[in-house]
Amino acid sequence: xxxxxxxxxxxxxxxxxxxxxxxxxxxxxxxxxxxxxxxxxxxxxxxxxxxxxxxxxxxxxxxxxxxxxxxxxxxxxxxxxxxxxxxxxxxxxxxxxxxxxxxxxxxxxxxxxxxxxxxxxxxxxxxxxxxxxxxxxxxxxxxxxxxxxxxxxxxxxxxxxxxxxxxxxxxxxxxxxxxxxxxxxxxxxxxxxxxxxxxxxxxxxxxxxxxxxxxx
Numbered sequence: 001x002x003x004x005x006x007x008x009x010x011x012x013x014x015x016x017x018x019x020x021x022x023x024x025x026x027x028x029x030x031x032x033x034x035x036x037x038x039x040x041x042x043x044x045x046x047x048x049x050x051x052x053x054x055x056x057x058x059x060x061x062x063x064x065x066x067x068x069x070x071x072x073x074x075x076x077x078x079x080x081x082x083x084x085x086x087x088x089x090x091x092x093x094x095x096x097x098x099x100x101x102x103x104x105x106x107x108x109x110x111x112x113x114x115x116x117x118x119x120x121x122x123x124x125x126x127x128x129x130x131x132x133x134x135x136x137x138x139x140x141x142x143x144x145x146x147x148x149x150x151x152x153x154x155x156x157x158x159x160x161x162x163x164x165x166x167x168x169x170x171x172x173x174x175x176x177x178x179x180x181x182x183x184x185x186x187x188x189x190x191x192x193x194x195x196x197x198x199x200x201x202x203x204x205x206x207x208x209x210x211x212x213x214x215x216x
Contacts, residue, residue, distance in 0.1 A: 024048075025055050036142040036188040037061065043070070062141070064134045068093065083133045091129060091194070098127060098194060106132050106209045110196060113158060113204035124196035126159040126205055128189075138189065139211075143181050153182050153211040161202035163193040171208070182211065 025044040032041050044055030053070035068079035078099065081089035090099040104125065112119045128135060154172035157165050168186050170179045195202040 026050075032059075034188060034190070036185050037138045046072075061134070061137050064130055064137050066130060079129070081130050081134070083131075088131055088133060089127075089129065096194075101127055102131055104128070104132055106135060106211065107207050108210045109208040111206045112196075112198070113206055118206050122196065122198065122205065124198050124203070124205065126163075126196045126207060127194040129192040129194065135189065139182070139185055142185055142188075143178070151178070151212075153179065155182060155186060155209045155211070156206060157186070157209070158204060158206050159193050159195055160204050161195045163195050163202075164191045165189065165193060 024047060026047050027042070027044055028050075029040070029042040032039050039059045039061055041057070041059045043053050043057040046052045046054045052073040054072055055070060056067075057070055058067045059065060063084055065082045065085075066079060067082075068075060069077045075093040077093060079091045079093055080087050081091075087100065089101045091097075091101075092099055104127065107125055110122050110125050112122050112124075152172060153170060155168055156171050157168035159165055165186070168183060170183055173179045196205040197203065
């Protein structure tokens with residue numbers, strides 16, 4: 001025998017569920033300082049613990065932005081990254097896989113690292129979430145330099161299999177304080193790297209980033 005709940009009871013239950021959800025999270029919108037740059041972030045947090053993001057999330061610089069979802073402080077679902085409101089990257093946080101991305105022009109070379117030793121060169125490349133666009137926007141909006149400069153900075157860094165940049169250093173220097181500036185800015189980048197993969201396994205890799213620039 002089928003048992004049906006009265007419509008009034010179902011309606012009351014839906015209101016109760018909505019009320020519980022409304023009491024669970026609250027929306028935050030504020031400017032977030034990341035040391036060398038600032039973003040405008042809009043997100044939901046748990047009312048019981050405002051330090052834990054839970055729900056929709058968006059973060060905007062000026063030309064670049066990202067949108068996604070959190071579940072108890074953990075990224076879930078598909079995250080999208082934009083340049084002038086056009087999607088340039090899509091990342092599935094559940095499967096830890098890139099669905100859409102543009103090949104980086106900044107990363108010129110990469111080498112496999114095993115047991116702390118730099119081994120052979122590889123075509124596998126780590127990917128920065130937000131892409132070259134986000135890196136350039138942060139660089140251009142925060143770099144401090146004296147007068148007009150033109151040159152090429154070459155930076156070496158390790159991207160761990162956990163997606164963290166460590167041990168960045170300037171290999172080719174321009175001078176006039178720009179080398180220290182580039183290093184400072186790269187150290188302030190969010191640790192949002194997708195590591196290089198070989199045979200479907202994440203690896204530690206050493207990368208070479210080449211920055212050709214003219215600054216006025």
